[in-house]
Amino acid sequence: MAVDPQIQPLLDRANAAGPPDFGRLTAADMRAGINAMLASFNAGRPPVEGVETRDMELRAAPPLAGRIYRPAAGERPSAALVFFHGGGWVVGDIESHDVFCRRIATLVGCAVVSVDYRLAPENPFPAAPEDAVAALEAVRARAEELGLDPRRLAVGGDSAGGALAAVAAQAAAKAGVGLAGQLLICPATDLASPPPPGGSRERLGSGYLLTDAEIRWYADQYLPAGIDRTDPRASPMFGNLAGLAPAIVATAGYDPVRDDGIGYAEALAHAGTPVEHLHFPTLVHGFNLLDAISVEADRAVRAMAGALGRLVA
Template identity: 45%
Template sequence: MLNRLSRRLLVRSIMTALRWLLRLPSPVLRVLGGRPVVVEGRQPVPTARMLIRVARFAPFDAPHRNGSLARARRELNLAGALAGAGICKGVRTSDRTWPGPGGPLPLRLYEPAGLPEPGPALVYFHGGGFVLGSLDTHEGACRLLAEEAGVRVVSIGYRLAPEHPFPAAASDAIAAFSHVRENAPGFGADPARLAVGGDSSGANLAAVVAHAAARGELPPPAFSLLLTPATDALGESASHRQFGSGFRLDRDEWAWYRDQYLRDPAQYTDPRASVLYDDHLAGLPPTYVATCGFDLLRDEGEAYARKLASAGVPVVHRRHEGQLHGFANRVGIDPDAQRAMVHAAGVLRAGLALTPPRD
């Protein structure tokens, strides 16, 4: 049994190795990645193939088997901080707190150099299955979004399950967006150009905020940025069957996250847990949805994009065909994941540029 120091060293070694490996030329990665996995005539990009191969050595890639939730969180936080190290060094950060519904919670403000004040901003919710994740795990993603989109990013800490099950995270997300909007001058933000976004479970929370605004519960965001969003807690889509094992986010891990957050199966189709079942779509903001070709959440994200488009909501959808779930966490070590995030940042920049500033 490895002690805490040994496990920290293991995490550091894995992240250092991945940073080096994933920057090797594609032909070399194809050889090292072994026999490619082919699904419907498609295969993962070389960096994704390498990640699939080395995932079994990373303890933070299987939190449901880690043996300790505290350890899983600790190791993923370290891995995320290491993965984001060195990204967009010119972006200034400041750590603060915000008064969450259950007590003070952390937030981190990212400010790119030379941005006018007030300016466009993004309220961002980290992924992690409502159980893991933190401001540190998404340091690289937020830095890159801030610099490439030319926006201030407010990364929000929220209550995690199982200590705080549904609807705690959803309530926190709505309250956090309201807090930032009501205190926009303190964040250098123009409330008329305030977007909401996140990845995976964080994208779920971002969508929950947008739907709450559409119902009139709070002022609407100007734009929604949803990266590999979790939209359907039932998990019955074809992609759940196709990519349920061997593609980093396995179905048993996904089910473990769900069970920590949603204690009652009757909650699975609650719109605050599964936005795919919310039929109140009028008033939703322009939305970007990014999905990945080898992700068990792929189909539910694309079904959500289609539902919005059918209702007349302006939607841009991009499937990153060869990518795995969670590219937002890998922007500092995986060049292909970084390209996917740069594309998202470009869409965000364009979406907010079309929103007139507050008079």
């Protein structure tokens, strides 16, 4: 099955521009480029109506900020998704995923708390997973104040954020805290194992927006030399997968980290954790941010929202 024809022009432009010089690239360069690209995806789209937002402090020191999204006509107390944005632990922020969080809030009818966790290389591992766990704990502790139902809290994220959501779900289970679910979109779950010959990293590592060279660059920015990459906070595939909150794992057919998501879904199921695996064969990594240019990506976002809605109902 071919890549979504509505996404192909985006791939053509990216491929024509050529790969970055990763030997000279800085995090600031990458952030500027990615932010400009993400902004272009939503250029001209009508605003998502009916969502109230408020920026908030989740922790004073080191600072950890967030933004809560809530349907204007939503119930109180409401279900909530604690969300971690993607970006290779290096790029992305609350603004890069603002539209997606608004859409999830409206489609599911729940609150979304988007977390502005610390980024590498300025704040390398384990800063991001520590922030993810702290953010979930803060939202649970302040659930009554925020008008949230602590029995209907879920975690979620895309790409690197999907890994952080998986880490937070594992930490919650270890602490005996029940969650309603976890939404893992194109998650990068294994930074330790060499990509197998013939796997998605080899076959899809160029030409589909996210490249194998970019994946390696992100991991090198995030993980200092000498770090054990099998640490479950870096590679949740190596954590205890039994007894976790029910998971929705979304994967894309043209995603170089597709095998990470598929493998994690299979491992969760093998460990006895309920899993709904949503696979979108014509889409690419980051499809959840492409719904303004792709009908199929929009359908995928709606499918994920429907699955999440069933978990937090």
